[in-house]
Amino acid sequence: MEQTLKELLKQNYGLNDDQVAGIEKLGVKIESDMVLLKESDLTGVEINVITARKIVAAYKPIEPATAPVTDATSSAPGELPKTADASDDALAKQLGLGNQTALLALLAGSGNTTALFGMIKVKALLELYDPEEPDNLAANLLQQRFGDKPVIAFKPGTRDVATDETAEYIQDLRRGYPEAVSIDVGGRQARLYRVGVIPENFVEEDPLAPGQPLRRGKSVVHRGLDYSALPLNVRQYMRVAVELGSQHGGIDPEDRRDRTDMFKVATDGIDALIAAYPDVDLAYRDHETAGTLPLLRAQLGGGAGIPGQSFRPIRRVGQD
DSSP, X not given: OOHHHHXXXXXXXXXXXXXXXXXXXXXXXSGGGGXXXXXXXXXXXXXXXXXXXXXXXXXXXXXOOSSOOOOSSSOOTTOXXXXXXXXXXXXXXXXXXXXXXXXXXXXXXXXXXXXXXXXXXXXXHHHHOOTTOTTSHHHHHHHHHHTTXXXXXXXXXXXXXXXXXXXXXXXXXXXXXXXXXXXXXXXXXXXXXOTTOOTTOEEEBOTTSTXXXXXXXXXXXXXXXXXXXXXXXXXXXXXXXXXXXXXGTSOOTTSHHHHHHHXXXXXXXXXXXXXHOHXXXXXXXXXXXXXXXXXXXXXXXXXXXXXXXXXXXXXXXXXX
């Protein structure tokens, strides 16, 4: 049985190792096999009746529509709405599904969507995925299946999904291979992103809160701090002070007084900061000489399970 299916059964239904092993002995290998189970099969492996009924309901085979639907906006009570146009049929075919099957699965909720994922052509789903359109069918199915787990890789330097490599990685996960932070795409390492996160989506970073973005120049974690009028070198000096720490002449960003005192001095410019925090100046000039001053850019949404990522130029071996 696929490792990811074992984890789902444990997390969603509280099954123990023996119960999961019992389901595996029934011949279940992948998620789509779950639709073949009956309540009596599950109770036969020591799963209580209520849990067995929940599992059967979640993986219940999806019935086709019993009558044709004629209007998208004025369907009768109890009828399914008509799909918008022929493009929906094409989309469902690309996924390897009947259009009504896909529609019914989405309307039925996350339980059937989870079961449905096991029947879908993963590569086709990835080809339809667009992180800038988070509400489309592909994004919804991927989000239902993977949640906050980073599984999407992009071609380096672009916002194009690396479909082949991502599909292979997802297949590896389903076989039980460990999760990764990045995968090889065209000979280069590409970071994995959560569903819905846009790669290379950089914004200004909060000088006093590493990894956190500024929203229109204002801190999103420290209320009342507006950096929009502060030049880059002042913000960089503040970040170096954070990295140095209060024990070495810098500041503790978690200390409200440290933050407010430094921000007040920063409004008077770089010279005022140097006078108030002379130990920081030495570290700042070392970074300036080495070309490693913080860039103060943050990736919105983060990458492999992190809230955000700050960036600093890397000094290469052999650089002058």
